[in-house]
Amino acid sequence: MMLEVRDLNAWYGRAHILFDVTLGVERGTVVALLGRNGAGKTTTFASLIGLVPSVTGAVTFDGEPIQGRPAHEIVRRGLGYVPEDRRIFTGLTVEENLMVGAQPPRPGVPHWTPEMLYELFPNLAELRKRQGGHMSGGEQQMLTIARTLMGNPSLVLLDEPSEGLAPRIVEQMAQALIEMKRQGLTLILSEQNLHFARLISDRATIIEGGRVRFAGTFADLDANPEISAQHLAV
Amino acid sequence: MTALQVDTLCKSFGGVRAVDEVSFTLGETELLALIGPNGAGKSTCFNMLNGQIRPDVGTIRLFGRDITGTPPRAVWRLGVGRTFQITATFGSMTVMENVQVALLSHHRRLRALIPYAGALYRDEAMALLDLVGMADQAARACGTLAYGDLKRLELAVALANEPRVLLMDEPTAGMAPQERVQLMRLTADIVRDKGVSVLFTEHDMDVVFGHADRVMVLDRGRLVAEGTPSEVRANAEVQQIYLGSGALYGAEASA
């Protein structure tokens, strides 16, 4: 197991958000985290990356415990995070955004340079001097992913990467994610778009009300339509 | 009589047309859905309807009366209730107090300095909370509510001034499936019993196709389709830009 999460509980203030979340991700696979708005997907990611102050449970990444560590330490171990809502630095240019994400190379994982990322996301190449605030939603989303890759992660958490994008852009996004997987990256993506998730992912985990309700392959999920019906309202 | 009549509404932000010549009508006691991709301009459209944003061009009529550019508080007094995509409630108050404030405002008693507000309009507040199924949580601090309950509280608050039009921005987001159905049934009951007209945005197609009388589709600021749920569902362009799925399977081949 590359990432192992056991009995993760998280609170925002007094509100208990995650209840005993348990997950396992094998190296080189893609796991889709499915569930509705407010189900706990974003909190799960934020907890893994060290952005939620009150968390209990055990998280091991590459065999080392990372729970309770500050975010920057977790990221420097190779856990990349692509937040929802893009969150690029709108006052910075594309190049500068990439600079913020840059980390030293790490053995055994692809070492990304801006040039390689401009190849992966051809739209960005023409925009390197453009300010982040003057880009379209799709371009911003690609920049968010590129910026995280600059940290040379071995595992990337992607929070709703297809959300609010035109289908044409979603297609490009899918291609980029498949390419990342081909390069040997491990991915966890949270999604509401089942089709998108199915296209890219090897396994699915359904989270609802802060609890894991299902974990298995898409074939298992298809074999139990009542699960999707109950938790995903499909 | 039409509840809302919207003509060639336009709004640009920094040169980008967020809403581009949108025209439509909302009939009396109609449940009208507005759908489309994120960033299509649905929220901007809503914010113009209740006066939060002033349109660059276009007019909005409420039962024939021009309300274009009227501030939200005045639009509310004219009988337009609103729920928000990101819930907006009073976090330092209890559930009951949230509704009481709306009632106090409706009865124009918010300037009073002497009486104890907590004792005013309790029964009316309770009745509204009962209506949305929140009566048992009346004494809870609003800040501790689950997301779905906040949505229901917002509905109760929006109903406090006996509105003739309700604008609901993603009313069921974050709710469990059964809750969604319940909330939309409740909304449909309110439409029927109180003669309210409802315009709502929604991402859950079960909710849209299951409850709306009519559906409009917005893409990049423009209305691209409009009709009954079955017409819209069958519309090829809508499938292409929003309902999707077909386009994505195309990506598999190219990948």
Next chain:
Amino acid sequence: MDFLVAQFLNGLASASSLFLVASGLSIIFGVTRIVNFAHGAFYMLGAYIAYTLATTIPQPFGFWLALPLSALVVAAIGAVVEMTVLRRIYAAPELFQLLATFGITLMVEDLVVMIWGPEDLLGPRAPGLEGAIPIMGQLFPTYDLLVIAMGPLVLLGLWLLFHRTRWGVLVRAATQDRTMVAALGVNQKWLFTSVFTLGIFLAALGGALQIPREAVHHALDLQIIVEVFVIVVVGGLGNVLGAFLAAVLIAELNAFGILLFPKISLVLMFLVMAVVLVVRPWGLLGKPDAEARASIGQAIEPLRRMGPVSLAVSGLLVAALAALPLVAGPYLVIVTMELLIFALFAASLHLMMGVGGMVSFGHAAYFGLGAYGAALLVRFLGVPMELGILLGPLLALAGAILFGWFIVRLSGVYLAMLTLAFAQIVWSIIFQWYDVTGGDNGILGIWPARWASDPKVYYYIVLVLCVAGLVAIRRVIFSPFGYAVRACRDSTTRAEAIGLDRRRVQWMCFALAGAFAGVGGTLYAYLKGSVFPDVISIATSVDGLVMVLLGGIQTVAGPIVGAVAYKALSIYMTSQVEYWQLILGGLIVVLVVAFPEGIAGFWQARVAPRLRAATGRGWEARS
């Protein structure tokens, strides 16, 4: 003409020094979101240390080494302060951070007196630049030309730093979204420490540069911090270029204002700030704060009316206060009157700050207007005390209505700065309008009526009015209007969507708060028998802030507890301890670090739930 050029250059020299300090403040705010009140103290420290270095290291190197060395030493002190104090309170509400830096300021003020003594110190001339050169016939100090050059040089340096280095890019990124920066593997802690250190370095350098130009003394900090606040706000928070433009604007205004409008020279800067903020609510080059921050005073726990126990305790307390003159001596009676008056003052500030979400750095204006209202009535119309107490607060109400109209147009730190501007305008008018207000000499002879001349009798007037005021404020908080005020604070969007006019509601709240403060001010004038411009000083406003924050902004009782604790402490300390500011400042810092929710807030959040749990009473059961 020639004289005007010289005056213009003088202005530029001041602008450079102000810009150095302001840019540091601006950078620190941009990244850490801390409004660093102690910035002036570090500026002053820079000047003192440069003085010592320049006079101990042999010339000609002494002076030129002293400037950078002093800035480095002070920057190192700043780094230590950041790591030991600020780092612990980044998550606390921004006002607590302000309070902590205020505590640091108090400490530094006493420390410099302990080390360097209370006298003004005159620094050495700059070796090599002692002379003056003729510019258009006027002799202009050569050293000042160097100072003038420093401003643009530092501006250029900062621009290069922020746009040509990775560190600078990280700082700009963190200014927008510091959580995201951490989520990209950047160690926020060290980024914050380095930013704070750079900011303090600039402040100290600004101070060190001044030693050949003006005497070093222990009140430099407050003098500069107010001007620098104004500059940063006029320029736009977090915008360095804006700070530069504003520094030039304000410095030239000071240079020429004294020539053109000598009567209102002190007000000019604040008038300009008020105009800028009303026209451009985020300063000249500032942008609206995209990041929606939870506003001050917002609590998860709803405010509750007193239960029977609290009511009984309050009743007993009032009864005990009523019995006090029977057992206590005159000193204790007078001290208690002061505590009561300040409790009312703090509660009125809490009404607008805690309940209304409008932070005021200038609440003393309304306290002072209440005091001067009564004093002017006595001086010019000879009105009796009974009428004076009734009419005095009306001046405060009128001031609050007038200024409030402008103030509610803004929000957040900008709103707070505008309250400060108006308070300074009031202070300046009273200070400079000698014929009416007596200026510095104040107005004397405002004594209670003969029947109330015994402090023990006047005590009952104070007790009745202050308790009535406190009850009234409490009543307002729980009235429909109080709910409207809280509604506007909690969610403007929702408030407007249910028919509330936010500005109008906040305006009324502001006027009410001003009127209650005015009652306190009037009572204070009769207590002291005189009024001086001090009552409107920044120190009084800050005292009010400290009381409210110390007591806890999220509770109704908090400000009263805070006022009594703080005032009693400072009265005791000023009479007993030589360096009381040092101890008081230290105490504030410790309290903020230990109880970021305030004393009453700590009680409510930590102690009360345990008591409730122990007695088996949950809040659901109390509804």
